Amino acid sequence: xxxxxxxxxxxxxxxxxxxxxxxxxxxxxxxxxxxxxxxxxxxxxxxxxxxxxxxxxxxxxxxxxxxxxxxxxxxxxxxxxxxxxxxxxxxxxxxxxxxxxxxxxxxxxxxxxxxxxxxxxxxxxxxxxxxxxxxxxxxxxxxxxxxxxxxxxxxxxxxxxxxxxxxxxxxxxxxxxxxxxxxxxxxxxxxxxxxxxxxxxxxxxxxxxxxxxxxxxxxxxxxxxxxxxxxxxxxxxxxxxxxxxxx
Numbered sequence: 591x592x593x594x595x596x597x598x599x600x601x602x603x604x605x606x607x608x609x610x611x612x613x614x615x616x617x618x619x620x621x622x623x624x625x626x627x628x629x630x631x632x633x634x635x636x637x638x639x640x641x642x643x644x645x646x647x648x649x650x651x652x653x654x655x656x657x658x659x660x661x662x663x664x665x666x667x668x669x670x671x672x673x674x675x676x677x678x679x680x681x682x683x684x685x686x687x688x689x690x691x692x693x694x695x696x697x698x699x700x701x702x703x704x705x706x707x708x709x710x711x712x713x714x715x716x717x718x719x720x721x722x723x724x725x726x727x728x729x730x731x732x733x734x735x736x737x738x739x740x741x742x743x744x745x746x747x748x749x750x751x752x753x754x755x756x757x758x759x760x761x762x763x764x765x766x767x768x769x770x771x772x773x774x775x776x777x778x779x780x781x782x783x784x785x786x787x788x789x790x791x792x793x794x795x796x797x798x799x800x801x802x803x804x805x806x807x808x809x810x811x812x813x814x815x816x817x818x819x820x821x822x823x824x825x826x827x828x829x830x831x832x833x834x835x836x837x
Contacts, residue, residue: 591818594817594818595818595819598814598815598816598817598818598819598820599626599819599830601814601815602792602814602816602819602827602830603615605792605812605814606786606792606831609786609790609792609812610786611786614659614663614834616628616655616656616659619651619652619655622648622649622651622652622655623823624646624648624649624652624823625649625652625655626819626823626825626830627680627823627825627829627830628656628829628830628831628832629679629680629735629825629828629829629830629831629832630642630644630649630652630678630679630680630829631644631649631652631653631655631656631679631832632653632656632660632679632832633677633679633682633706634665634832634833634834635668635690635709635710635713635715636687636713637666637668637710637713638665638666638667638668638669639660639665639666639667639668639834640667640668640669640670640671640706640709641653641654641656641657641667641669641670641671642670642671642676642677642678642679642702643670643671643672643673643675643676643677643702644676644677644678644697645676645678645696645697645698645699646697653670656832657670663834665834668709669705669709671702671705671706672705674699674701675699675701675702675704675705676697676698676699676701676702677692677697677698677699677702677703677706678697678698678733679832680697680731680733680734680735680736680828680829681693681694681695681697681698681722681733681734681735682706682734682735683734683735683738683740684740685740685764685766686743687715688714688715688716689715689716689718689764690706690710690715690716690717690718691717691718691719691720691734691738691757691760692706692717692718692719692720692734693719693720693721693722693733693734693754694719694720694721694722695721695722695723695732695733695734696722696727696728696732697731697732697733700719703717703719718760720734720754720756720757720760721754721756722734722752722754723752723754725752731824731825732752734757735782735828735829736749736752736776736781736782737749737752737753737776737781738753738757738781739781739782739783739784739785739828740766740785741783741785741788741789741791741804741809742785742788742789742809743788744765744766744767745766745767745768745769745789745807745809746761746766746767746768746769747768747769747770747771747780747781747783747800747804748761748768748769748770748771748781749770749771749773749776749780749781750770751773752776769800769803769804769807770803771797771799771800772799772800774799775797775799775800778794778796778797778821779794779797779816779820779821779824779825779826779827780793780794780797780799780800781800781826782794782825782826782827782828782829783800783826783827783828784826784827784828784830784831786812787836789808789809789810790809790810790812791804791809791810791811791812792811792812792813792814792827793811793812793813793814793827794813794814794816794820794821794826794827795813795814795815795816795817796817796821801813814827816830
């Protein structure tokens with residue numbers, strides 16, 4: 591429902607601004623429907639943006655379009671992936687300024703991981719990769735952030751059935767505990783949560799189980815109606831944003 595989608599997008603943007611975020615909205619590009627999921631064409635780092643190459647053919651023009659937006663608002667560019675590398679931003683999770691996790695799956699290959707690691711190595715950033723499961727195959731959307739969303743320096747939300755064992759062990763080794771998401775709510779973006787600042791998050795409506803767990807755990811939860819702009823496109827509030835700077 592295009593009318594509802596646009597309304598949801600505006601309400602989502604207004605919610606972010608009400609929570610203290612400065613929001614820049616990129617112009618739509620004809621034919622690139624998936625470009626609403628701004629998280630995927632780029633990885634933002636403390637040292638500049640890394641523009642990616644996207645494995646899904648219909649999304650391949652997006653990084654070049656994103657470059658125009660970054661240049662327009664003055665965001666420095668650290669580098670860009672080149673063939674045969676490909677990667678999606680949804681396959682990366684920052685734990686801190688020196689620790690980047692990357693999922694290795696159908697949307698991010700080893701060459702992509704290697705090039706990202708090479709770009710960040712001079713800045714002392716450690717890059718750890720984790721194999722993602724086959725799940726529903728190459729045509730489905732399964733990113734690392736489909737199963738893991740950090741919500742504070744020591745807390746996360748995890749969909750355990752699809753989470754790599756080594757990933758869970760890594761989180762434990764860093765003293766990070768997590769709230770578990772059910773299969774039902776993983777499918778409605780219950781594991782795809784946008785952290786505004788530690789313990790303040792945005793969650794797609796329709797996920798009462800994980801919402802309740804978060805509130806009981808002392809997390810401030812803001813819910814937005816995203817049935818059209820998020821859930822139907824297999825992208826939650828994290829996918830809809832590309833955070834560029836944090837205080």
